[in-house]
Amino acid sequence: MAADVLKAKVWRGADQGSFEVYEVPRRASQTVLDVVTYVQRHIDHTLSYRFSCRVGMCGSCAMNVNGIARWTCRTHVSKVLKGRSEIEIAPLSNLPVIKDLATDMTTFFDKWARAKGQFHGSKTRHDDFARVDPASKERVAAADGTECIGCGVCYSVCDVVTWKPDFLGPAALNRAWTLVNDVRDVAVKERLEAVSGDAGCHSCHTQGSCTERCPKHIAPSFSIAGLKVLTASLAVKGDL
Numbered sequence: 001m002a003a004d005v006l007k008a009k010v011w012r013g014a015d016q017g018s019f020e021v022y023e024v025p026r027r028a029s030q031t032v033l034d035v036v037t038y039v040q041r042h043i044d045h046t047l048s049y050r051f052s053c054r055v056g057m058c059g060s061c062a063m064n065v066n067g068i069a070r071w072t073c074r075t076h077v078s079k080v081l082k083g084r085s086e087i088e089i090a091p092l093s094n095l096p097v098i099k100d101l102a103t104d105m106t107t108f109f110d111k112w113a114r115a116k117g118q119f120h121g122s123k124t125r126h127d128d129f130a131r132v133d134p135a136s137k138e139r140v141a142a143a144d145g146t147e148c149i150g151c152g153v154c155y156s157v158c159d160v161v162t163w164k165p166d167f168l169g170p171a172a173l174n175r176a177w178t179l180v181n182d183v184r185d186v187a188v189k190e191r192l193e194a195v196s197g198d199a200g201c202h203s204c205h206t207q208g209s210c211t212e213r214c215p216k217h218i219a220p221s222f223s224i225a226g227l228k229v230l231t232a233s234l235a236v237k238g239d240l
C-alpha cells in the first residue's frame with residue numbers, strides 16, 4: 001500500500017457486525033473524523049456516524065480509535081498511527097450500537113436525569129440576575145466540571161458501568177457535582193439523595209479511567225469523590 005494511503009478498519013453493523021477495510025488518502029493535519037467522512041462521502045454512503053461542530057464543542061463525534069475512546073474531530077491521525085499504516089475505528093463501548101459508528105445515547109442521558117442533572121432555581125424572570133462569585137469555594141470546586149460536553153468518552157471507558165450497567169456513570173455524577181456547588185440551585189437535598197443510592201457515587205471504584213481519557217481534561221473522579229464525602233458526612237449526621 002502506498003505511503004500516502006491509509007488503511008481504515010471501520011465497524012459495520014450493530015452490536016453484531018464486523019470491520020470493513022477502506023483505503024483512504026492521507027492528508028496533512030487529517031483527523032480521524034476526516035477519515036470517517038471520506039469513507040462515507042466517497043466510498044460507502046450507507047456508513048452511519050455522528051458529528052456536528054467539528055471543533056470539540058458538541059461532543060457528538062466520540063468513537064473508539066485503535067481501542068481508545070476519543071473525540072474524533074480533535075484527534076489527528078498522525079497521533080494515533082504511531083508509525084503504522086492502519087487505523088481501527090469502532091463505536092463507543094458501554095452503549096448499544098444503532099448502526100456502524102452511531103451509538104444509542106438514551107441511557108447515558110437518562111442517567112443525567114436520574115442524577116437530578118437539571119438546574120432548579122428559585123428566581124423568576126422578574127428578579128435581578130443571580131451573581132455567583134467566581135472566587136467562591138463552591139464555584140471553584142465546580143469550575144472544571146462545567147466544561148463537560150457530554151461526549152460519552154468517560155462513560156464508555158468506565159469499568160464500573162461495564163460491570164454494573166445501572167451505575168449512573170462519571171458524566172451524570174460530574175453534572176450532579178456541579179449543581180450541588182451551584183449556590184443558585186435549590187434542589188441539593190433531592191440531588192444528593194439521587195446520587196447516594198446503590199447506583200450512585202459510592203459504587204465508583206476510583207480507577208480513574210474517566211479522568212485519564214476525558215478530552216476536556218475534566219476529573220470526574222474528583223467530582224465523584226466530592227459527592228462521596230458530602231453524602232457520607234450528611235448521612236452520619238442523619239441529614240440524608
Ligand code: FES
Pocket residue numbers: 051052053054055056057058059060061062071072073074
Ligand atoms: S464534532 Fe463536535 S466535538 Fe467533535
